[in-house]
Amino acid sequence: MTAVIEVADLSRHYGKVRAVENVSFSVEEGAICGLLGRNGAGKTTLMRLVTGQEFATTGDIRVFGENPVENADVLGRTCFVRESQVYPDNFRGKHVLRAASHLFPNWDAEYAERLVEDFRTPLNRPIKKLSRGQRSSIGVIVGLAARAELTLLDEPYAGLDAVARQLFYDHLLADYSANPRTIILSTHLIDEAARLLSQVLVIDAGELLIDSDADVLRGSAVTIVGGHAKVEAFAEGRDVLGWDSVGGISSVTLTDLSDADRAEAVKAGLDVAPVSLQQLIVSRTRGTNYSQEARS
Amino acid sequence: MTAVADAPAAHQTGRRILATMRVHAANPWTIIFTPWIVLFTILALNLLIWLSIVLAAGDNVDDDAFVANGGIAYLFVYMIVVAAQAMNQTFSFVVGMGTTRRDYFLGTAAIFVALSLQFGVGIAILAGIERATGGWGAGGQFFAPAFLADLPLWEIAVIYTMILLLMFFLGSAVAVVYLRWGPPALVMFFAALGLSLAGTAVLLSLNGAWPTVGRFFTQHSVLELSLYTLPVTVACAIVAWLLMRRSTPKG
Numbered sequence: 336m337t338a339v340i341e342v343a344d345l346s347r348h349y350g351k352v353r354a355v356e357n358v359s360f361s362v363e364e365g366a367i368c369g370l371l372g373r374n375g376a377g378k379t380t381l382m383r384l385v386t387g388q389e390f391a392t393t394g395d396i397r398v399f400g401e402n403p404v405e406n407a408d409v410l411g412r413t414c415f416v417r418e419s420q421v422y423p424d425n426f427r428g429k430h431v432l433r434a435a436s437h438l439f440p441n442w443d444a445e446y447a448e449r450l451v452e453d454f455r456t457p458l459n460r461p462i463k464k465l466s467r468g469q470r471s472s473i474g475v476i477v478g479l480a481a482r483a484e485l486t487l488l489d490e491p492y493a494g495l496d497a498v499a500r501q502l503f504y505d506h507l508l509a510d511y512s513a514n515p516r517t518i519i520l521s522t523h524l525i526d527e528a529a530r531l532l533s534q535v536l537v538i539d540a541g542e543l544l545i546d547s548d549a550d551v552l553r554g555s556a557v558t559i560v561g562g563h564a565k566v567e568a569f570a571e572g573r574d575v576l577g578w579d580s581v582g583g584i585s586s587v588t589l590t591d592l593s594d595a596d597r598a599e600a601v602k603a604g605l606d607v608a609p610v611s612l613q614q615l616i617v618s619r620t621r622g623t624n625y626s627q628e629a630r631s
Numbered sequence: 632m633t634a635v636a637d638a639p640a641a642h643q644t645g646r647r648i649l650a651t652m653r654v655h656a657a658n659p660w661t662i663i664f665t666p667w668i669v670l671f672t673i674l675a676l677n678l679l680i681w682l683s684i685v686l687a688a689g690d691n692v693d694d695d696a697f698v699a700n701g702g703i704a705y706l707f708v709y710m711i712v713v714a715a716q717a718m719n720q721t722f723s724f725v726v727g728m729g730t731t732r733r734d735y736f737l738g739t740a741a742i743f744v745a746l747s748l749q750f751g752v753g754i755a756i757l758a759g760i761e762r763a764t765g766g767w768g769a770g771g772q773f774f775a776p777a778f779l780a781d782l783p784l785w786e787i788a789v790i791y792t793m794i795l796l797l798m799f800f801l802g803s804a805v806a807v808v809y810l811r812w813g814p815p816a817l818v819m820f821f822a823a824l825g826l827s828l829a830g831t832a833v834l835l836s837l838n839g840a841w842p843t844v845g846r847f848f849t850q851h852s853v854l855e856l857s858l859y860t861l862p863v864t865v866a867c868a869i870v871a872w873l874l875m876r877r878s879t880p881k882g
Contacts, residue, residue, distance in 0.1 A: 383879070386729060387731075388726060388727065388879055388880055389879050390877065390879070405731045405732060405733060405876075406731070407643060407644050407647070407731050407733075407734060408643075410729045410730065410731060411643045411647075411729075413729055414728075414729060415727070415728075415729055417727070417882060419882040420724070420727055420728075420882050421723035421724055421727060421880065421881050421882040422724055423654070423657070423658075423720040423721055423724055424720055425657075425658040425660070425661065426657065426658070426724075430654075430657045430658065433653070433657065434650065434653065434654050434657065434724075434725075434728070435728065437646070437649065437650035437653055437654075438647065438650045438725075438728050438729065438730060439729075440643065440646070477728075483729075
């Protein structure tokens with residue numbers, strides 16, 4: 336396996352705002368990497384940096400082993416689709432797809448046509464008059480049909496309905512199997528996308544909180560539920576991510592629990608439940624004081 | 632387009648430059664059709680005015696009554712706006728879709744040159760028709776008025792092309808100032824431009840240099856003067872490129 340993206344000590348500051356702060360990670364060829372985090376966490380900035388559209392304040396970015404900035408060779412193998420893509424005022428959907436067919440060397444026009452039918456995207460209406468979901472569907476079509484070796488999708492399905500989102504997941508998986516590539520996907524719908532992901536990056540306030548294999552991450556935390564006193568005793572001295580209490584019942588989310596620990600919890604009469612990726616990330620990014628407050 | 636997937640990098644660059652040009656031309660109304668339609672509308676208005684004057688004045692109209700006409704100057708101002716608008720709207724799209732700034736700039740410059748040539752040659756051809764028809768049958772000079780009246784058509788084509796090139800690259804420099812620093816920078820840019828022009832005028836007056844300036848314009852042919860815009864045009868292009876190199880697409 337070779338790394339398609341290698342980022343080292345990367346920072347991007349805008350004046351006093353630290354949009355991306357000292358971030359290091361790498362993404363292997365063939366990975367489907369979820370880039371997760373709250374609004375304004377720095378996801379889009381990070382993707383813009385990786386695609387050479389934004390300039391790093393400090394640090395190093397390698398894409399296909401080279402600096403992506405003004406690098407026609409690297410950018411020619413890359414496709415970056417974002418929810419906030421700006422289109423020329425007079426553009427209609429068909430103009431975007433035509434431009435994409437000229438810009439992306441591996442563009443599959445037939446596949447694009449099929450996607451247009453599936454998503455029911457109106458191509459003859461000015462982009463400005465499309466709904467958010469319809470505009471998103473154009474981005475999704477570009478991202479899939481471009482068949483770029485490295486595809487970055489930033490909130491690609493914002494505003495899409497549930498049917499269209501399911502279509503997107505199905506198409507992404509099917510096309511990924513037929514034409515393997517490296518995909519970076521940023522999204523707020525974590526649990527929906529969770530089954531697709533092989534790697535998870537979580538960024539919060541510009542800093543990288545989690546860089547993990549998705550399966551490892553999913554298994555890394557559990558929720559222990561039971562009587563308040565028992566839960567309190569069990570959680571004592573452990574890594575607590577989140578804490579909830581209703582009546583006399585408490586539930587606590589813990590990380591780094593060994594099999595022995597779990598057995599001990601069960602023996603103590605506590606329920607051990609898996610934690611979804613979304614719950615895990617919410618507890619990790621909602622602010623450090625939150626769990627303390629909920630506890631007291 | 633899958634056939635060129637394995638083409639070497641140079642072909643890829645050519646393809647993206649071409650793709651940039653196609654994005655500019657995706658909706659040809661703004662950059663090609665509208666300017667011509669407006670130009671012909673102004674011509675039609677002029678013809679009607681000439682006709683009304685001839686009808687009213689009869690034989691008393693001087694031979695050279697309709698040779699001073701500035702209707703075509705609209706095109707120059709329009710092209711500054713078109714260039715600025717076209718770049719502002721397509722930069723974020725084309726670079727956002729993964730084209731290098733360099734390829735975008737080259738494609739945009741190429742389309743500006745092509746448009747200048749298209750209008751320059753087109754206007755020269757119309758000036759030829761104008762002369763052949765005795766000024767649209769009314770002795771009017773719309774496409775080659777005043778000091779262009781006696782010049783050969785190829786010179787007229789060169790002169791218009793040169794002026795339009797200046798307008799396009801002036802417009803692109805303005806657009807990149809906006810792309811790079813936003814609206815406040817544009818206001819400051821125009822304020823600085825106005826101040827430096829006024830300052831130059833004051834300096835010329837103080838040094839009594841206006842006659843020299845006047846002589847420069849009378850001693851050189853219109854063709855020569857139009858060619859003297861080239862260094863300014865190139866300077867605008869260089870400024871636009873230098874600023875664009877560090878600009879980031881919106882969105």
